Structures are given as C-alpha cells and as structure tokens.
Amino acid sequence: MSDKTSGDALTFTPVIGIEIHIQLKTKSKIFCSCSADYTHDAPNSHICPVCMGLPGSMPVLNETVVQQGMLAGMALNCGIQPTTYFFRKSYYYPDLPKGHQITQSDLPIAEKGYLMIKDDAGNPKRIRITRLHLEEDVGKLHHSAADGRLEGAATSYVDYNRSGLPLAEIVSEPDISSAREAVEYATALRRRVRYCGASDADLEKGMMRFDANVSVKCSDGRWGRRVEVKNMNSFRALERAIEYEVKRQSKILTEGGEVLQETRHWNDAKETTMASRVKEFYRKFIVEPDLPPLVVSPEWVENTRAALPEMPDEKLRRYVEEWGLSEVDAAILADSRDVAQYFEACVTAGANPARASNWVRTEILRTLNERQNQRQNERQNDKQMGAEELAVKPEALAELLIRVDGGKISTTLAKSVFENMLEGLSLDEALTKSGASEGGVKADVLSDLARATLAANPDVIEEIKAGKDVKGKKLKFLQGLVMRETKGQARPEEVAAVIEAAIKVLLK
C-alpha cells in the first residue's frame, strides 16, 4: 500500500450510470413482419430477407414499436421528441446481419426523464434518465468452445430469430452511487415499463439486459476512469458486477495505481469482470437512407399519453392516503399492474379496502403463485399468470368479502367458498357446496351444539372449573370445536357467547 496517504483511510464514492435494453412488446419485429415471439421455436425459423439483411432488402418501421417506445418514455417521465431519425451504426460481427445496426442513437424519441428511488440511507433520490431510443436487436451466437466464447470455438452457430426484435435502450445519468441503488433503479424501471404495457421485461427470456458505466471517486481527489461493464442479464448479476468493479477499482486506487478506461465483460459463472478480449470495432454513424424521418404528430403523442395507466408509485400513494393501507401492504399490491387492478376493482365493487388488501395479498397472490408453478411444471405456457385470468372475478370476491364483513359468514367458511369459486363456481354455487346456508346458524341450534360439545369434553370443563384457563385458551379450543361443527357458518362472537353462557350454567 502506498504510504502517501499518511495514515488516513481512503474512502471511495462509486459513480454509476446504467444502460438498460428492454424488448418492446409487439407482435412483429421492428422492421419486418416476422413474429417477435419465437421462444419455443427452432433457430432461424423466424427470419425473412429484411431481418436477415439480405441484399436488396429494406426496413419498414413497425408503428407499434414507436407507440410502445413513447409509452415507456412517458412511464419514465421523459419528454417526447416530435421528429427523430434512424442511423446506421457500423461494425462487423457475425450476429449483425447487415454489418450495421439501425438505431436512433443520439437522436432519441424520448429524453430527459427521471425515476425516484430510495438512497442507501432511505431518503428519496432522483435518478435522471438521459434518453430512451429505439433500435433493432442482433442475432444470437452459440459457440462450441468450452467457455461459450467466440474466440477459440471450433464451430459457431448463428440464430437470427432475435435479429430485428424491437429494443429500447434507456440510458441513465451517472446518478447512482451503489450496487443496491442500481438494483432498485432497475427494479423500479422494470415495474414501470411493465405497468404501461411497453415491455414484459422478462429477464429469463433476455428481454431486459444491463450494461453499467462504473467509476470511483477517491476521498483524496483522485478519480478513476470510466469502465463499461457489459453482459449482465439478471438483477443479481448487475449487483455483483458493480460490487466487484467498485472493489476492483478502489483497490487499484488504494495501491496508487491507475484505472484504465476499458470495456469489461461480466462473467456470471466466475463472478468477475474481465477486460474484453474482442477489440471494439470503430463505430460510425450515417443517417439511415432507407427510412424517412420519424415524425410523431401531437395527436399521436396525446393519444399515447391518454393510454398511459396510473404508475405504481402513484397507486401506492393513493392506497395509503385514500384507503389507509400501510405502505408495505400498498407496495405489495401496487407491484404489478394486474394485481393492482384486481384489488382496485374489488374495492370499487364495495369491498372494504383493508379486507380486500388482506385477501388479495394472501389468497390471490398465493393462488397466482401456485398456478404459475403448476404451469411451469407442466410446461404448458411460460407466460406469467395474470390476476385477470382467475375464475374469481374481483366483483365476486368483493361480494364474498361484503358478506364476511356483514357477519353473514365466517372467514373460515369464506376461504372454503373462495376455493370453490376458483374452480369456476359462482358465489351462490360455492356457498351451497361449502355447506353454508343463508343467514348463518340459528341460535337454538347453536346452543344445542354448544351443550353437546361441552358434554363431550368433560376433562376440559373440569380444568376450566378448576380455574386453570387463565389465558382463555381452553375456551377458544371449545369455540373452535363448535365452529367446526357448524362448518364455519356461525359467527365466532355468537359461538363465544353461547359457550360462555353454557359454562356459566355448568358452574352454577
């Protein structure tokens, strides 16, 4: 270690900017009519002259891509540019069929946005978003080399199914100061682009990828050069890569060394970054002569803005302020749009917000999880199960919850009714199947049940008589027995009252 530091421990402040690629949600690719959904299909089964860049082929811009790009930009609080261009970014690589990528690059459709996150101390922090621009994806290489890299591979195969998928690249300002903040930013960004329907941002399917620009500022005034870390495709990788890089750069500066400006690749298996061995090709831009300028009319922008749903942060605030939910509960409900919509429809249909919140967070989310796992195990469909797919519509759930609140049925019975409704029964059918009869259990029936229960459990009665039921546990036990007998149709307070009355009689 250098002795120039005169004993004071050096501290390092990371300065991080993130580039995120998300795949925009469209039926077809950005410049041709090939299907954008190829997940289960054979390599090179979704290709045409255009996305293969065959000689003579010409790109035609898919308008839905523009629409989704604007939506995502608006969801990230960006301004929309009325006139932009596409450029050709030239470099050579086997997965790039035309030898150039068509991209909006420095003339993006959306720019100057921001996202709010919490910094490491828990205070609100604004991360500025420089721009969101549209571009095409490239193909995918499969190498026969052991480490999966191109260099040294005996054979490499190229799959162009991904070539031409619509991407938005979202570039942040270097406002991020830790790996944790980076993940929070990326998570918040994903939530918002999913919310507005611009992207599914499914990490496992490669619909969201990260590059990070990382440098560290030393407390003695030295500043390491910027290192671009590429190739992260999970939140965990993003976090680990930044942590690793901050540590690596801090160590270099601590030892008096110099951080080189370079591109490094994240190796997920080894959890290290490595200097890129492939020399970056010199990138050049010209205006894409095969595409006219992209002009979005004010009407188009306005219509898109009208299609932008309420964003999760705003929903969360509303749930807390208007419906009195806790911030933690509200965050769970607002996390995905379909669940939030389900919850809100439930409340709108008359359910008590607190009870609806409770049920959606437990029963609905649990069911969605189970169904999702089942789907994955059976490999039927790897599409995320949405709350709107459940057989129990929010209005029906609301009606059930209103009955619970009205004391007409117990929570226990309601859960059984809910399970039956999940199988496709209507509320009435489910009530009948669960053995519930309208109006609960008559008082005299209840008294008979209570007396019979007490008679069947003389030992418990003895203990109560002996004054051993200090915490009321025995009483609760007896209540439970009666509830079970009534198949949950009785109101717990009523059962308690009947049992107490019966015990009083016995005690006399």
Add this chain to the structure above:
Amino acid sequence: MEFHALGVHEIAAGVRAKKFTALDVFNECLDRTIACESKLSALITVTADSGRAQAREVDAGIARGEEMGLLAGVPVILKDNMCTHGIRTTAGSRILGYWSPPYDATVWRLLSSEGAVLLGKANMDEFAMGNTTGTSAFGPTANPWDLSRVPGGSSGGSAASVAAAYTPLALGSDTGGSIRQPASYCGIYGLKPTYGLVSRYGLIAYGSSLDQIGPFTRDLEDMALAMQILAHHDLKDSTSVAKGNIDFSLPMGDKNGNVNLKGKRIALVKDFQDFTLDPPIADAMRRVLRVMEEGGAEISEVSLPTVARYAVACYYAIAASEAHTNLARYDGVRYGLMVNTATSLKDMFEQVRSQGFGSEVKSRIIAGTCLTEPVRSEEYYVAATRVRTLIAAEFGKAFEKVDAILQPVTPSLPEKIGESDEDAMKGYESDLYTLPVNMAGLPGLSFCTGYARDSGPVPGFPSEPTSGLPVGLQLVGPRWSDKNLLDIAFELQKVLGAPQIARGGI
C-alpha cells in the same frame, strides 16, 4: 418473323390477340441474344429454361382465355442487381458469385404479374460503381454500335441488350447517371424516374438515397407502358411514395410530324455553358434547341451555381458513405463468397472482402469509411448532406420558372474499352450532368438525337451497314414531372426520329 424488332406494346398486343405465341417470341429473342452475346457480353445470366417456362405459362393462360396483362409474353432483361427468386443475382461481383435470392424485387414482381418473361440478367459495373460496365467481375460489355467502345455504366448490360434488340425492355438502376449515360452511349431511351416513384425493394443497394430503378426502351410508347406498371406505391419500401395512378399514356393522335411544344418552358443551365462538349454533342444541343423553339417552346436560362461547384464532390461523399454501410453485409457469414482458410473471425472478414470485391468497390468502401469516421464525418459526410439540401433547393427555385432543363448526358461520346482505367478523375468530371439529378431526386430522361458521322466503321458487329455512334441528350424536370419529360421527348421524336436497333443506324 423478326419478333426482336417489335416494341413492347406490339408483342403484348400480338400475343394477346393470338397472332403469335409468347414462346415463339421468346425463342426468337433468345436466338438473337445467343448470336450477339459472344461479341457483346451484355448478360451475366441467360435464363433460357425459366424464361421458356414463363412464356409457356403465358400461352397457356391465353389459351384458357385469361386476362394476361399489359406485358403478355414480352421478354425483358433485368440489371443483375435486382433480386430474382431462385435465379442467381450477382450485382456484378465475385462476392455474390452464385447467390440465388429467396425473393423477388418488387419491380420484377410487377412486371411478371403483367405477363413479362425474363430472358436474362444484365452485366453491370460491380455493385453499380462505375461508368463503363468495365468493373464487373464478369468482364466488360461492348457497345453494340462499336465493339471497341464501352456501352456506358453501370447499367451498360441492360442498355446494350435493348440497343442490340435482345428485348424491347430492360431495367437499369441509376445512382449518378447509370441509366441515362448508357442509354445515351447505346442510342436508346433511358429514364431515371423521380426518387420514390419506383420501388427499390429487392434492388441491391449502392447509395440508397440516390439509387432509382428505371426502364430502357427503343420506343417512348413502350417506356410509358413500362412506367405505367413500375410507378407503384410499395409498402416494402419506406421511401416509395403513393402518387395514385399516374396516367403515362402518350398523346398518340398527332403523328403527322407537327411538333407541338407550346407552353413548354425549357431552360439551359447558364453555369454549364463554359464546359467543353464533344462537337457532335454540341451540335445535337443546337439542333434540339432549334426544334424546340420551332415547336413553340419558351427557351430561357437558369442558374445553378451550387450545383456546378459542389455537386460532384458532395455526391461522391454521400454515395461512398452510404455504399460502405450497404456493403458491410458481405462478410462471408450467411451467403456469397466464403473462405475456409481463415484463422480468426477478423481474418475471415478480411479474406472474404479482399478476395470478393474489385478495386473500384474497395476504393469507394475505403473512401466511405474515411468520410464517416467520427473525427471527419462532420466535415465531410454531414457537410455533404447539408450541401445536398442547398442543391435540391436550387433546383426547386429553378423549376418555379421552367418545366424542364435541356442538357447533355455526358460531355463526350463513349470511350474505348479500358481507356479510363488509368484516369479515374476523367470519369468523375464527366458526371456533372447526371449526378445532381440524383442528389435532388429529380427525373431525368436520356434520349437519342441521332448519330455522329465521324466515328468510323463498326468493326465486326453487326454485319449490317456501318454507322456513327449515337448522340444522346437529357431532359431534367422537377420531381414527379416524369410524364411531362416523356411528352416533350415524344414531340422531339417527330423530328429526330426513333432510336434504331444497333445495326448501322442513320
């Protein structure tokens, strides 16, 4: 019967009326082609078998009483940079030596859906870069009027084919004069349409913002018919413009020789007057002007100083910049020339491209690469695109006052084969009359005014009487005035006569 001497409309009408069959026409044109090819080398690929099959299909359709379209049984030739499904398409390059596209260019789809029959794919300068058809990897094409001379470029093969009457119609592409100049050298009509009027989908690109496909014919009625079919909005080409259905049919009534150009405002370019022209071309300018004046046209001058000073330099900057990105896709990964001796990825790219491209293409790729380097791009590529806007504006202003500009196509008659190989700059200077038209996206029509008398006998081919070289001139109009240019040329033709098949001429 000499079918090859007939026009497009005559063949189509005859086939439809069952006067003769499409197969007879095709076979006779094929015989003529084969007889001439050893001397001309106008084609890279002769599509005898597929052409015969198409001709038989047309005949079968007619026998069934089906409507066979405007080009029923008309043999046509496409420049070899237009994609034809299953038929080798090389763009004149070794790098695409045996590539068969899996799809058709829109222009071929349009022609074939009207019953046209493909006879062959024409020779061309490699990737349309050149003025002579001499940069083709398949060897040069000869001028059918004088086998020792070039047919012009880059669509020289298409122009020579029509001049030698292989077919009455061929398509070329014009990036900086590549239709108009060979049409002029070969003595036929060649139209570079307004940019956006004819779809480029399936045209192997050189300079995408400059390239435009257009027809070669020996007859204006044929050209009007071809444009009627080709001027078609194409959703596969984003630069294609929907102009509705333009009626290209010519006023065929007055064929008595009375030239009527009343109300046509024709201009000469003042800034071009200082440039020297070969005497036959200067003579032709004077003669055509007189015909125009006598026909009632108003003659005036327009000034295009920016065009005269900067167009050529800016053109080459833009064309090369676009070309190097268009040609980046030829890397030996997916199609075309491949190597199996490469030791690394970079080595593979380098080997494929150094073996696959000829020197003219390489020099333009290198120029384009340099001009668009981040440090230089603002000074060259971006500056050129700005000047381009000024050029378009200058033309726009000129065309507020006039309907068309009359100017040479080239300052000189066709050179000897191999002559300009050492002097690249000579080719560049001669482009002044053609390049600016592409820069501004304007239509330009090259037409034959007659034949020079001092060019000596034509050796060897054809065996008919000797003749001088053809002398062409050019009409340039504002955007979308393509039809008006045909109308003016149609009036001139009454005095100048129609282009002759290259067999001696006037």
